[in-house]
Amino acid sequence: MIRFLNLHKSFGRHEVLTGIDAEVEKGQVVCLIGASGSGKSTMLRCVNGLEDYQKGDILVDGERVDAHAPSIHRIRTRVAMVFQRFNLFPHMTALENVMEGPVQVLREPREEVRARAEEHLRRVGLSDKRDFYPSALSGGQQQRVAIARALAMRPEAILLDEPTSALDPEMVGEVLSVLRDLAQEHMTMLIVTHEIQFAREVASNVFFLDKGRIAEQGLAEQVLVHPQNPRTQDFLRRVRHVM
Amino acid sequence: MPPLSERMLDYLPLLATGLWRTVAVTVLALILASALGLVWAMLRSSGRRALELPARYIVEFLRGIPILVVLFYIYFVMPELGLDLTAFQAGVLGLALIYSCYIGETFRGGIAAVDKGQIEAAKSIGMKHRRMMRRIVLPQAFRIALPPYGNNMVMLLKDSSQVSVISVAELTMQGKMLASSTFDNMTVFTMVALLYLCLTIPLNMLMRRVEKRMGAAL
Numbered sequence: 001m002i003r004f005l006n007l008h009k010s011f012g013r014h015e016v017l018t019g020i021d022a023e024v025e026k027g028q029v030v031c032l033i034g035a036s037g038s039g040k041s042t043m044l045r046c047v048n049g050l051e052d053y054q055k056g057d058i059l060v061d062g063e064r065v066d067a068h069a070p071s072i073h074r075i076r077t078r079v080a081m082v083f084q085r086f087n088l089f090p091h092m093t094a095l096e097n098v099m100e101g102p103v104q105v106l107r108e109p110r111e112e113v114r115a116r117a118e119e120h121l122r123r124v125g126l127s128d129k130r131d132f133y134p135s136a137l138s139g140g141q142q143q144r145v146a147i148a149r150a151l152a153m154r155p156e157a158i159l160l161d162e163p164t165s166a167l168d169p170e171m172v173g174e175v176l177s178v179l180r181d182l183a184q185e186h187m188t189m190l191i192v193t194h195e196i197q198f199a200r201e202v203a204s205n206v207f208f209l210d211k212g213r214i215a216e217q218g219l220a221e222q223v224l225v226h227p228q229n230p231r232t233q234d235f236l237r238r239v240r241h242v243m
Numbered sequence: 244m245p246p247l248s249e250r251m252l253d254y255l256p257l258l259a260t261g262l263w264r265t266v267a268v269t270v271l272a273l274i275l276a277s278a279l280g281l282v283w284a285m286l287r288s289s290g291r292r293a294l295e296l297p298a299r300y301i302v303e304f305l306r307g308i309p310i311l312v313v314l315f316y317i318y319f320v321m322p323e324l325g326l327d328l329t330a331f332q333a334g335v336l337g338l339a340l341i342y343s344c345y346i347g348e349t350f351r352g353g354i355a356a357v358d359k360g361q362i363e364a365a366k367s368i369g370m371k372h373r374r375m376m377r378r379i380v381l382p383q384a385f386r387i388a389l390p391p392y393g394n395n396m397v398m399l400l401k402d403s404s405q406v407s408v409i410s411v412a413e414l415t416m417q418g419k420m421l422a423s424s425t426f427d428n429m430t431v432f433t434m435v436a437l438l439y440l441c442l443t444i445p446l447n448m449l450m451r452r453v454e455k456r457m458g459a460a461l
Contacts (some may be wrong), residue, residue, distance in 0.1 A: 085360055101368035
């Protein structure tokens with residue numbers, strides 16, 4: 001469903017991605033792991049055109065992603081995104097945040113969207129917060145609203161950029177459990193994460209990025225428990241030491 | 244000379260008509276300047292050089308000319324070019340042009356100060372530039388720009404006294420005429436100053452209240 005073909009990306013003269021070949025299939029939960037600066041977030045942001053790229057292709061259901069083409073807007077409605085820092089709209093309530101995309105962009109009838117948005121908020125456990133502004137919500141609650149906002153677009157896939165990195169430790173769990181539910185319902189997700197334990201639990205596949213390349217990819221269990229590449233082994237050893 | 248209270252009562256009707264005209268000039272100029280300022284700010288935040296550069300040059304050009312000269316130009320030169328305006332219209336137009344630059348800069352600063360994550364979030368739900376501006380960026384930019392905008396409002400009110408030079412009979416002009424016919428400079432100009440304060444102080448208080456309420460919503 002999302003294919004990367006020889007993807008190259010550089011910021012000025014600095015090459016961030018140096019030839020990515022990978023595929024995320026429908027229903028898969030893929031975790032992108034790797035040291036900071038390895039290009040994980042950049043790779044993710046190329047998928048919905050928040051970053052452009054210089055060489056290669058990204059295909060979403062066969063359609064090429066081009067950050068500068070008009071087609072990008074349509075692609076973004078099909079591939080939703082959840083940010084590290086939530087990025088909820090501060091001048092809208094939780095419910096309005098969730099309704100904004102379907103009503104304003106997809107032009108769906110407001111009443112229908114409202115019912116669905118309430119259902120999404122219920123799913124992430126925030127029915128009672130629907131009329132709250134983001135500033136009145138905790139980090140974990142804001143991120144769950146952001147997930148509901150992504151779901152409300154009825155996307156074919158969701159990109160998540162370190163969804164728990166900006167959270168206080170006691171709030172990580174509530175967000176991960178929402179993502180776990182989504183994984184069980186086979187929502188296609190591409191997740192940049194540092195939570196190796198979580199990756200092992202929910203990911204069907206894992207891509208390990210090293211210096212702008214996928215150094216190793218495969219089934220989650222295989223990459224995380226029996227890594228073949230010495231760099232993967234080294235990375236996992238260091239991460240485990242920290243934990 | 245009659246007692247002070249009597250003189251003040253004598254002067255008041257004339258000054259009141261001036262005050263009324265000051266308010267009219269200010270309100271009309273503010274509306275025009277805000278609309279035009281929004282246009283400048285939108286052009287300069289459009290991300291397209293073909294729109295950004297002309298807007299920038301126009302704003303820098305206008306900001307480089309003193310208000311008095313702009314007023315003289317509109318009132319005395321424009322008729323020769325076929326645009327015949329009354330003093331009142333010329334005054335409103337001149338103030339509006341100059342203040343559209345200040346207000347435009349204020350709005351542009353507000354737009355630039357909106358968190359980049361907001362723009363990414365708006366894009367990520369498929370919004371195009373226009374809708375993103377209207378729904379996401381501008382509502383937040385206005386809140387950020389509100390304090391400096393309030394400042395511009397008070398400055399515009401005070402600068403409206405400048406249109407007296409092209410014979411608009413606003414508060415300062417009425418004061419000047421009254422003073423030169425009565426020689427009672429102290430009373431007249433003290434009253435003029437107090438009448439300006441009657442406008443600026445409540446305006447400042449109002450702005451503070453609005454800011455507080457807006458701030459609470461964020």
